[in-house]
Amino acid sequence: MEYRIKDISLADKGKKKIEWAESHMPVLLSLMKKYEDSKPLKDVVVGGCLHVTKETAVLTKTLAAAGATVAWSGCNPLSTNDDIAASLVKDEGLSIFASRGVNNKEYYDDIYSVLKFNPDITIDDGADLTIEFHKNLDKYGKNIKGGTEETTTGVQRLKALEKNSKLGYPIVAVNDAETKHDFDNVYGTGQSALDGIIRATNVLLSGKTVVVAGYGHVGKGIASRARGFGASVIVTEIDPINALKARMDGFMVKTMQDAASAGDVFITSTGCKDVITGSHFETMKDGVILANAGHFNVEISIDDLTTISKSSKAINENVEQYILNNQKKVNLIGEGRLVNLVAAEGHPSEVMDMSFANQFLSVLNLVKNKGKFENRIYNIDKEQDLLIASLKLESMGISIDKLSESQNTYINEYGEGT
Template identity: 45%
Template sequence: MSGHDIADPGLCEAGVRRIGWADRSMPVLRSIRERFAAERPLEGLRVAACMHVTTETANLLRTLQAGGASVAVAASNPLSTQDDTAAALVAEYGVSVFARSGVDMETYYRHIHAALDVSPHLVVDDGCDLVNILHTERVDLLPGLLGGCEETTTGVIRLHQMAREGALRFPVVAVNDTATKRLFDNRYGTGQSTLDGIMRATNTLLAGKTVVIAGFGYCGRGVAERARGLGALVVITEIDPVKALEALLQGFRVEPMASAARQGDVFVTTTGNRDVIRAEHFEVMKDGAILANSGHFDVEVDVRALEELAVDVQRVRPQADEYVLPDGRRLVLLCEGRLVNLAAAEGHPAAVMDMSFAGQALTCAWLAGHHEALPPGVHDVPAEIDSEIARLKLRSMSAEIDVLTPDQEEYLSSWRSGS
């Protein structure tokens, strides 16, 4: 395959160094890459991906290549693209990359179409945009699709909607739903990188601030835990009574957004839904309140409503826009409402993405060998893949676990032993 659209090929050397730095913290993916190079489980297959074009993603794409695949990638978020990484992928590693930092939405979708022009056998998606276009504008490619992987909660929600309506035409594996993804990437990765992005964008002190977090899924839990660890008073908003109860029993305050909006100094959305923070909330917020999104698409904060309310907008820092309201209050929106952890920081640490992308790589190989037995729909990652990733990660961290004795195995597998 050939073809690309990147900002500057001259950034290749810097990108190679950054990719290598990330690779040092990705021992699980590195071991899988070595195995793939020997076994070639993806020999002759074309893979189209729509993902954040970062150093960690680059190491996943290198792994798929080592398995024998030809790879094309488009950016899943224009603000997260690292132009030096894109240059290195093209010039050093031979990946077809269609990604430039900061492109408009027309170019964003043109890049996705360009990645799909390779007529892929497998797709790797981050938010379901690529799968959506396959089912709406590129249906001619569907007969050649063997399967796909989805990385995000938002994407999995959309895929289940498609499956319920009978619209999903090929099997897609919900890599997001593995324990090694949800428990570590969503919780520890999102928790750390979200606050990293907020602090880089604003240089604010979180200790003593009231941080309102919308959503107490794994991402929201991670942000809440890290914010509390930095000395913030954390308020959770939720629509799920079970998650709300869990937050309450973990010591967080739980309130509706209508009341939390009056108290918050910093707001973080992590829901995967739209208009979580909207006009009636902006109207009662404190002067100087900071608004950040860590829930994938830029719909969680109603930016259009904020623009309509404001009498002036100024860029006060590189990723911070100040909206001045008629009464003089100022609300600060980070990263135009896009993912704060990728636009203002560098996304999840490589050590966390090591497990997530190991899951992507092993699932792609599994799909290549098992797609004929999978009907169209959303499928779980086989449990043995998740366990293998955890074992490899433990080994890389020099940690050991116990093994059941024969008597223990018999006890657990028999009902005759009694108590």
């Protein structure tokens, strides 16, 4: 067994966290129990690049229980939980290549450590593993059957690859499943992003003006939760439809240039670069807080912030305070990386239960139907979405109505009218 982690002595602490997550992930646990005897993933190597958290640990354990050989790296330099990584190595015998605080070279070295296992299946979050794999398909891709992608940013990158006819193997866009983006992105990020900001700063959100950049599923969740904390919320957007939705939902809508002077807390959630730049920093209030909830640390221009600052200092482990040339202070959380994972614990286990059930079932589907997929991006089947939602409802003790025979006839025929 190969691995690279920070400290294996942290395993006991990590194991307790994983057990906590398992108790809140009944759908994934039911799938683990269902497939642990039949081992449908026997002789299958799964190469993963995803935040090493207690929830991810349950996914890796489920894959291993189904027979897979698992090799895993982190998908963000600051999101790995070192105690979780230690437990997965010591207690589960998995090949984990991840630690918190790696530099850029170490980050990609870990990804290549996974690729050296010659994966049959890739599981990615942000597409870094998949992109590097595509650069080396001749070397590492002899067994590849397909892959999955967890997040919006990664799907966008892979769609660009597909558009240019460079996608080398089929990818399932797990992010686009309703039981993923309508829950993980909205409720998971909505809660965990604000959790990260509060843990890092202990700021009172009530009475503050929170500026949310982007009103997709992530931005919608953050805006709603910020309002629930008693904040006034301004949304910035480039999409007219999303902007209209935000206004109809009761939020103020402004350009970032106009919002810059009004906000106390800024949270980016667009998946694009340079959302907040130098001209915005210069008009901000003294003492503003900046956080990013998009996948990569490109939404807040740290280069611009550094250029117009005369100094900076660490306020605590996760907050760097920049003193601008105009004497104002700007507080950046987690180097502009994912605030919910840098400063908190990521999404609650309950929503990751559905996201990772989608991951697991998508892997099974790719393996079972190998050779039947073209080199393109696929959506989750509706039946899989409905199955996961039904299992989740069952675990919550909730029953719903079913159509009667006459109702089924009515909605599937056209004859009956007024």
